[in-house]
Amino acid sequence: MENNRSRTGRKPNLLTNILRKFNNPRCKKDNITVFFMRKLKYFLKKAANSTYPKINGKAFNILDCTKDNLWRSLTSIYKNNDQLISEAIKTLLEPKSETKIEKTNFGSKPKSFNKNFCKSFFNKKEHRDVFRLVLDLIFSTENYDELCYSFKFRCCDSEIKKHNDECRENWSRLKTYYGYYFFDELNIALDAFEVDKINDLNQFYYGDETDVLS
Template sequence: MDQETKCLLDESEPGQCFSVYPSQEFDKNLFSKIDYFKTIKEKLAPFFYRSKKPLKKEYVRANIIRLHKKNIRMIMSNKKSLRRMKREMALFTDKQAKAFERFKDFTKNNWEIMSAICPTESGPMTDGKARRKGSKNKAAKSFNDTYVRDYFADYRMRESFSYFIDYIFAEENSSLLVSSLNYFCCLNENHSEKCISHWLGLKEFYQVLMIDELNIIYDINSSDIICENEWIENIDTSQPQDNKDIVDVSVIEKYMENGYYYNS
């Protein structure tokens, strides 16, 4: 099986993941890759698809990005979609309504970047085939690491996605989450506290692990970069510190000059 076919299967079918396994070639990031692999596997292991096969990272990632883009399009869509959205909003709890309003307001306030990324034809070749015009050579062939990294390269897309996940998980209700995401946490008629714990683990995958694993190069306007720069300026290097808190400021500054987010 060639690599392209393998990637497409990962995104469309549940089952064992192909590309999540760390490379056998040694490099300085090998141990962090193994840590990510183990942690992500633990977060996804409790869930399964209708076929009762375990979820793959690629499938979960492609599914949530499609859902994110779909909701962005609905917010700025035609009257028919807005009417359907209002009917759904009428059933929201207070937590859901508050989370959705934040996601909606942020989307409208940043529509320039959203409108460039959210159309189906702006996605990989697997999406928006009927609407795609012109050359297809520049389009990604699947929801691979490169596409996902580009999708979240702008800090506004990362923030929008975080608000969207907050909205999806606004209520810690397993039945509601099964309906929203089409994943199953168990086969029991009544869910347990263990189910909720598993769902919160999935939320952590979406908001933290899925992004951090890709070593995204943060754009220069990112609020993350600004926050880290302010933190560096406030470090008092003249005072002794505990070993675990010692920070080499020059290393961090050089690291951030290259566009990377420093995580102590």
């Protein structure tokens, strides 16, 4: 019988299953990928300028030890790879719609945050490491209204009921997908730590044969 899992054992259509848990038709992969890539560029520019970023529309709280440590880690990667990260900022172009791309001959250079662009960009481990720190910063809040505000879609009908554990799980699954499975689906050559991490996640989510992410 054919094995439909990848080299790291992920199941297909993970993101589709995750997004079904959210409460808005705008909750689509392309929109979310563009959102994260724009945030990545924003955070990198802030690191380059030695200024603090806003997170989910809120001013950076330097008294929040979790956020402060994450930001220090991100700026440390920038300082140790300043030329590489500076080039990354230039590379993160504002995306054009796929329709406009199809109508225009741009040659082989990707002009949007599509699969080819993301695969080329995230082939560099430093870019993946910074991206995960950006995810950690965005998802470091336990105020899920802040995430709803940033993403422009909701994890539940919170106008009727309060956020609950299901909301926490929905956001956690979205972060987990983009932190690891996203790169695996791009067929990027991950390092041993990343492969082990995905295998650990698979064991956590699927170890009892219960598809938690679906």
